[in-house]
Amino acid sequence: MKFILFDLDGTLIKSGRAGARALDYAILHMTGKADVCSKIDLHGTTDKVNFANAYREAAGMEPSEEHIKEITYRYLARLPHEIEWSVKNGLYSKINGIEEFLKTLSERKDVLVGMGTGNVERGAFIKLGPAGLGRYFPYGGYGEDAHDRAKMLKIGVQRGCFLADLKPDDVEVYIIGDTHKDINAAKAAGYHSAVVTSGFGDPEKIKEAGPEFMQTDFTSIKAWFGWLGLE
Ligand SMILES: [Mg+2]
Structure with missing residues (x-):
């Protein structure tokens, strides 16, 4: 899984x-x-x-x-x-391709999508409201779980394990973010990491953190599936 x-x-x-x-x-x-x-x-x-x-x-x-x-x-x-x-005021936007990507992933039995965000949980769902993306996230790690991002991700993974009736060892975890802090946290937790570069990340710091995979956005599902090892 x-x-x-x-x-x-x-x-x-x-x-x-x-x-x-x-x-x-x-x-x-x-x-x-x-x-x-x-x-x-x-x-x-x-x-x-x-x-x-x-x-x-x-x-x-x-x-x-x-x-x-x-x-x-x-x-x-x-x-x-x-x-x-x-x-x-036209300042709210979805990252390109995200909805189709989430929809495609949510239809698979070998994948469970979740959130790993520093937002407090209620704030996260308020922010996702206009995009209608909240329904794709049945579990997650949130800002109230831990100050440390790696710890927050691990708590998110634990919750996914409860949902899917799995142990952490049975799961391969992939973290997708937009800044070097997402990458560093993923690495500290022992997870895979990738970055979208159309977010708020600093390109130099991203390069330094060294994610496994980088894309501008989510428009190429095929490329993302390649990194995720999905057919
Ligand atoms: Mg971010």
Whole structure:
């Protein structure tokens, strides 16, 4: 059995900075500081790390557990509005070919598709809403599972194992992302790794991380099947 775990931002969709705006909104409310996300690097990290970095940047101090809870709550309350705004302004898009690729994979008995994303689970499905891609992801590892991406991926794989009644040793895991952090996490967890280059990744850093496979997007299902060892 092959598990294929997809990152979300820049790999499945681009949400036109909806997440950053929702986080800015939460931080503005709590600290009075605007536009804090323009000062931190959000890509490839988990939500909770981003929430902590944003708070630290704005407030000049470490957030408490309670602060993180409040940011998460305010972020999730704001996110649907920001996603809608991105859609209305033409800033929301699917990565080319992703829907057909997911549909093709979901019809196979030897593959189980899941998510491996730093987004908190509810935020992930809010972001996927307009693309209608949520139904392809019956399990996953999410931002609330771990700060460390490799650990988050392993928890996702464990959940897939529950669903498919398998042990981790029975499964070959393939991670698809858009930044070097996806690759590094996949390697640390002992999984295969590939990258789409039309996301948010830095080409130099991607090259350095050394994924097994690279494509611009998902339009060539045949090429992806070659890497995945599928007929
Ligand atoms: Mg990404």
